[in-house]
Amino acid sequence: MSLSPSAHPIERLDPTQRTLRRAQYEAFEFELVAQGVLVRNASHANPEDHEYLVTIEDGLPHSCPCPADEHHQGACKHRVAVAIRTSVLEAARNAQRIRELEACGLQATASPPAS
Numbered sequence: 001m002s003l004s005p006s007a008h009p010i011e012r013l014d015p016t017q018r019t020l021r022r023a024q025y026e027a028f029e030f031e032l033v034a035q036g037v038l039v040r041n042a043s044h045a046n047p048e049d050h051e052y053l054v055t056i057e058d059g060l061p062h063s064c065p066c067p068a069d070e071h072h073q074g075a076c077k078h079r080v081a082v083a084i085r086t087s088v089l090e091a092a093r094n095a096q097r098i099r100e101l102e103a104c105g106l107q108a109t110a111s112p113p114a115s
């Protein structure tokens with residue numbers, strides 16, 4: 001990684017201008033779930049058919065199961081939509097951090113006492 005971690009997430013996702021615009025104006029809804037952020041595109045008549053789970057890794061929207069993310073250059077609009085909404089990304093990062101801490105705690109208490 002040549003970019004510093006302080007670079008804005010959007011610089012590291014490298015979306016096309018078209019993707020960036022759509023991520024800004026389409027009516028996305030966000031829901032925090034255990035695996036990341038559920039992104040629903042309410043611009044569609046049936047938003048539940050346009051719902052994708054964006055996973056968060058290293059504090060960045062890491063992957064999305066939508067066809068665009070797989071077949072097109074750069075990040076898809078769902079990942080970009082999360083990245084440009086700092087409060088959503090922050091909430092997802094914090095939730096992930098808490099889960100990591102909880103996982104450590106569980107391991108610590110599960111190990112047998114050294115006697």
Ligand SMILES: [Zn+2]
Nearest residue numbers: 064066076078
């Ligand atoms: Zn996507």
